[in-house]
Amino acid sequence: MKQLMLLLFIVMISQFSFSQIEISGQVKDQNGPVSFANVVLIDSTKTIKTYDIADEKGAFVLETEKGKYTLQVSILGYQNWEKEVVFESNQILEDILLKRSTEELDEVIIKDKKPLIERKPDRLIFNVENSVAASGGNALEALSAAPGVNVENDGIGMIGRGASRVMINGRILQLSGEALVEFLNSIAADDIKKIEIITNPPAKYEAAGSGGLLNIIYKKGVGDFWKNSTTFAYNQNKYDFYTLRNNFLYNKNKIKLNISVNGDIGNERSIETVETRYPSGPWQTNLDVKKQKDQMSGRLLLDYDITKKTSIGIQYLGNFSQPDRNDRALTNILNNTNTLDSLFRSNGKNNREINSHIYNLHMISKIDTLGRKISVDLDYFDYENKLERDFIVNTFSSNEEFLRINQAQINLSDQLINNFSAKVDVEHPLKLIDLSYGAKLSFIKTENDLQNFNTITGTPELDTGLSNEFEYNEDIQALYVRGSKKINDKLQMQIGLRLENTITKGVSKTLNQTNKNDYLKLFPTFYVSYEKNENHNFSFNYGRRITRPSFRDLNPFRSFTNSNSFSEGNPFIQPSFKDIFEFNYTYKEVLTTNAFLNITSDGYGVLFTADPDNNIQAIIRRNYYDSYVGGIGEIYTFNKISWWESQNQFFIVGYKRSIDNDIDAITRNGVQLYVDLSNRFSLSKSTKLQLDFFYSSKYRGGLYENGERYGLDFGLRQNFLNNDLKLSLYFNDIFDTGSQNNNISEINGVEVVSGQNYSRRFFRFSLSYSFGNKKIRVKKRNFGNDDERQRAN
Structure with missing residues (x-):
């Protein structure tokens, strides 16, 4: 019971917030709603105070403090919209009407060449989807191809650092040894977007695992x-x-x-x-x-x-x-x-x-x-x-x-x-x-x-x-x-x-x-x-x-x-x-x-x-x-x-x-x-x-x-x-x-x-x-989550 109360306490304190007002509105053009427009609120120091991305119907909601701001709306294919505003209380704005730019794009295809390996401040990222070595293989073979990762027999670790724990989308697997190997053999490398090689994990992650963490991230589709x-x-x-x-x-x-x-x-x-x-x-x-x-x-x-x-x-x-x-x-x-x-x-x-x-x-x-x-x-x-x-x-x-x-x-x-x-x-x-x-x-x-x-x-x-x-x-x-x-x-x-x-x-x-x-x-x-x-x-x-x-x-x-x-x-x-x-x-x-x-x-x-x-x-x-x-x-x-x-x-x-x-x-x-x-x-x-x-x-x-x-x-x-x-x-x-x-x-x-x-x-x-469907639109929203499981055998 004490443990459950602890979780409830953490949830409750997370809901405390400062005094906020809510500003809502809708972005349109002459033909109706404009989806996925960027709505930005800038304060007097030219700093972005808050922002939102309009939904499919052009609706947006901004939460901020009372004050004077510059409201900006932008999206590819339209002229930028800007207005000085003062907010003292909750407010529903009049519809924001955008004008199309003189150079109109019917469709934009994003082509991004990601490097095979990326170095971040706290981790190394191995982009599995760009690896020829991982094509057609499984997760264990993808880990073998990752730089500095050593897969031998029933052990997975980093060179010079010892045995590593393995995560799936941020959730630690409660498996090790042969059991972990069998499980990773069941995951298709072609379903994996990237592997994060974290040598010294931050406090958010479990303290277990002297050889760091290997986080397997699955691919996710974009909007529509x-x-x-x-x-x-x-x-x-x-x-x-x-x-x-x-x-x-x-x-x-x-x-x-x-x-x-x-x-x-x-x-x-x-x-x-x-x-x-x-x-x-x-x-x-x-x-x-x-x-x-x-x-x-x-x-x-x-x-x-x-x-x-x-x-x-x-x-x-x-x-x-x-x-x-x-x-x-x-x-x-x-x-x-x-x-x-x-x-x-x-x-x-x-x-x-x-x-x-x-x-x-x-x-x-x-x-x-x-x-x-x-x-x-x-x-x-x-x-x-x-x-x-x-x-x-x-x-x-x-x-x-x-x-x-x-x-x-x-x-x-x-x-x-x-x-x-x-x-x-x-x-x-x-x-x-x-x-x-x-x-x-x-x-x-x-x-x-x-x-x-x-x-x-x-x-x-x-x-x-x-x-x-x-x-x-x-x-x-x-x-x-x-x-x-x-x-x-x-x-x-x-x-x-x-x-x-x-x-x-x-x-x-x-x-x-x-x-x-x-x-x-x-x-x-x-x-x-x-x-x-x-x-x-x-x-x-x-x-x-x-x-x-x-x-x-x-x-x-x-x-x-x-x-x-x-x-x-x-x-x-x-x-x-x-x-x-x-x-x-x-x-x-x-x-x-x-x-x-x-x-x-x-x-x-x-x-x-x-x-x-x-x-x-x-x-x-x-x-x-x-x-x-x-x-x-x-x-x-x-x-x-x-x-x-x-x-x-x-x-x-x-x-x-x-x-x-x-x-x-x-x-x-x-x-x-x-x-x-x-x-x-x-x-x-x-x-x-x-x-x-x-x-x-x-x-x-x-x-x-x-x-x-x-x-x-x-x-x-x-x-x-x-x-x-x-x-x-x-x-x-x-x-x-x-x-x-x-x-x-x-x-x-x-x-x-x-x-x-x-x-x-x-x-x-x-x-x-x-x-x-092969159309990948510029206007899209992302979703993220995850963390937990390892040691058996």
Whole structure:
């Protein structure tokens, strides 16, 4: 009840306003109403006091204070209208009659060439709709193509900054790891307008996520607009899969509607290698996986303008997938003379079903024409992951003679996640400062039920020692306030504070163990920018972030891969904190110097430990380190040639980590060189070519030494039928050199070398056809909203 009262309090204080009067009227010409005219009220200092855009019937409403003003009305194709006015009370004006200009335009088509990459003071914007690399792909592939974003296996993050959280239209996804990857695979890249890469998010956003935020923004139609797009894509790696998508946009009068349906069918391959170098001899494991891509997803977005100032809307995203897989693993067990002693052969089959649903109800209302507005979001998210895994591990002698069954099991797993959140955001500009504030409540509940059956005898028998029930609840209450001020024409500042109270409870019913946590933390943010002149711009920002452990990390149960390998969670893991410092200097809007420092305290993570006496490998989780990660880089944009646009990033990143004294491990501190080159060529108005290259040097960071990686990508897009038909060809990682390799760590005197390749090299062919109303009018109005969801698995 206290939490609901808090939300009501925020809503109520947002409605307080200064004494205002209301001025209304209608804009016409000799033939009747003039739609979408700009109506501006200017005070005695020649400053715009307030403004409005007339609706379809030419009507407008201005809210202002008493006084003397200049009223101006303008719209393309008409002569400007102006009049001195004095307002003392609410007033309905006589009709404003406009005269057509001598040069009349029947129709205006807007042609805007947006750059592939844009740099803003607090974020980098990757315009996906202009990317050849993303054409016909999905959201995960679009993120992979974004500059500075690293997508590897089940992890998504920024170079040198760590794991990032992902948002959809400003709403955070409560998914991570494999669950997040599966969800992003269901979103069509062709439905995405842009991706915002926010390295140090302001106080409005959740404090979670040490690696910043990646905000995926969907396309939206303009006024009097409808469009339907159908895309077919064929992807080829070791295996192949097919994609069919359809997206419908409708924007007319007060209604904005978007319906999207996507489907995939086929398979992809992943390979993992691990060599564990025990004193008695190395164990070499090769895992080959064939994973099914069958899935169907849908999206519905409906917005309705109740009045000129208030809009409500609903949004639904659903994903239904069956990522079944067949895997084979071979483990060669060698002695200290590198002679084969014995080997494990394992075969596994996963039957899996994943369903997720995201529901959103939102409202945005302009309180007045001074810029004050309020937005409210109610969100509900549910996720279910059902898994049946059947696997067997056989032991053979060095001459391939069968010795025994090492392990045979059937695992039945059911994971349920539910999240409800409610939030209010208020923008409240004042004379001295632009103020915004808000509140949020979030309730997450996850249930994990694992049943393990031993099948060595041929008859499944429940193994209670390897079965587990785990329940986790997390409640977060947050308040934030943010103020920004333009000191003068050169200097701007922004300060924000976010207060979050977190209450968690983890219950292992199998182990009869309960763990609770309750903490209240303050997260400050600070931004300052100084524009010396049009050629030199400086900015600095600071923020504090939190990384909370995932549900899987907290589950104390121990699960075995085979008799010599297991993984277990840790319910006593505490959240880690990161202080982020960032400096930017931009010269002539083409060259940016970026320097950053991230300081992590009480960091937690995964440790791949080994027992050299018993040849047992364990994957454990715990808080064990503090770290410093800093870097400096240059970002250069070349656009001096009309047919060539190039975005180039060069970064040097340094890693320094200190670990707890009780961990017998080698810390590996070092320096990484990272280069990202993206080039887009316009061979003609209808032919675009994209050539991208990245390079990551061999480097030491944390407990690992990471191998050298580089990749070359090539894409070609050809438009036909006045851009209604688009054909794209894309080759990713042509030389198959971009995957993780030669990753080395050493714990307890045992060195482990690993590598992964998750079908990074592939070819994609896509064909997209669009039809609909192609008139894009100059006179239009925009609508905006959003924020919330992430961590599972």
